[in-house]
Amino acid sequence: MAGFVDFEITWRADVFGGAPQESSAASFGTMGINFRARKATSEEEWQAALARLNCELPS
Amino acid sequence: MTMDTHSPTGPSVPDLDLDSLRQAIQTEYQVVAENPDHGFHFHTGRPLTRMLGYDDAWLEGISEAAIASFAGTGNPFSMEQPGPGDRVVDVGCGAGMDSLVAAKMVGPEGHVVGVDMTPAMLAKARKAARDTGLRNVEYREGFGEALPVFDGWADLVISNGVLNLMPDKHAALGEMARVLKPGGRLQIADILVEKPVPAGAKRNIDLWTG
Numbered sequence: 001m002a003g004f005v006d007f008e009i010t011w012r013a014d015v016f017g018g019a020p021q022e023s024s025a026a027s028f029g030t031m032g033i034n035f036r037a038r039k040a041t042s043e044e045e046w047q048a049a050l051a052r053l054n055c056e057l058p059s
Numbered sequence: 060m061t062m063d064t065h066s067p068t069g070p071s072v073p074d075l076d077l078d079s080l081r082q083a084i085q086t087e088y089q090v091v092a093e094n095p096d097h098g099f100h101f102h103t104g105r106p107l108t109r110m111l112g113y114d115d116a117w118l119e120g121i122s123e124a125a126i127a128s129f130a131g132t133g134n135p136f137s138m139e140q141p142g143p144g145d146r147v148v149d150v151g152c153g154a155g156m157d158s159l160v161a162a163k164m165v166g167p168e169g170h171v172v173g174v175d176m177t178p179a180m181l182a183k184a185r186k187a188a189r190d191t192g193l194r195n196v197e198y199r200e201g202f203g204e205a206l207p208v209f210d211g212w213a214d215l216v217i218s219n220g221v222l223n224l225m226p227d228k229h230a231a232l233g234e235m236a237r238v239l240k241p242g243g244r245l246q247i248a249d250i251l252v253e254k255p256v257p258a259g260a261k262r263n264i265d266l267w268t269g
């Protein structure tokens with residue numbers, strides 16, 4: 001099944017600060033985010049997106 | 060069709076007691092449904108909608124009870140609004156506020172399905188839909204990892220502050236992909252953890268809910 005392409009985080013902010021009860025969120029650097037993506041229109045588009053992925057680990 | 064309403068797969072966090080986790084989450088969000096002024100480790104209600112950039116016009120006519128129990132972490136509509144006639148799935152819909160906003164946006168030709176695992180939230184969402192007078196929204200009980208929605212049904216999947224509560228995120232995202240049409244949109248609000256979470260903390264159910 002085709003997966004997601006065009007992933008994008010569009011917004012991030014502290015959404016837990018000032019809440020009525022203390023949270024563990026701050027200790028883990030927790031932010032609220034909005035993100036979007038699109039389901040590939042075809043298996044071909046999905047495979048092409050996978051082929052473009054290039055992850056290099058620092059030596 | 061391959062709609063799966065059976066119990067979803069197990070968690071991707073080893074040694075996490077899935078049933079205990081779900082019970083703890085249901086207990087927490089039952090309080091959010093029934094006593095939204097209780098005070099939580101997260102913000103709630105109309106003040107939260109303003110913090111997250113919801114336009115007050117989107118909320119006009121929507122049941123105040125649904126707004127009071129809103130507990131999102133972002134704004135799925137800030138990226139792009141659903142259009143007239145769209146089909147929308149709201150994963151972990153809670154008391155239904157985002158589903159009702161979407162139902163207003165898609166109009167009478169569109170349709171919205173909200174899915175949640177907490178009965179108290181579903182009861183509140185269904186009442187809110189009746190009180191709001193919207194007939195193009197329905198609420199179904201289910202898990203994000205096994206959505207009770209047909210393959211390729213939706214133009215848009217939204218979710219707000221819920222994916223982080225699902226132990227098997229790979230399964231949850233797979234389900235979101237399954238129910239979307241080719242080219243369908245995913246617009247999610249959730250949380251991002253910027254520091255590594257130790258394995259012991261991942262098994263601590265108190266940290267999942269607070």
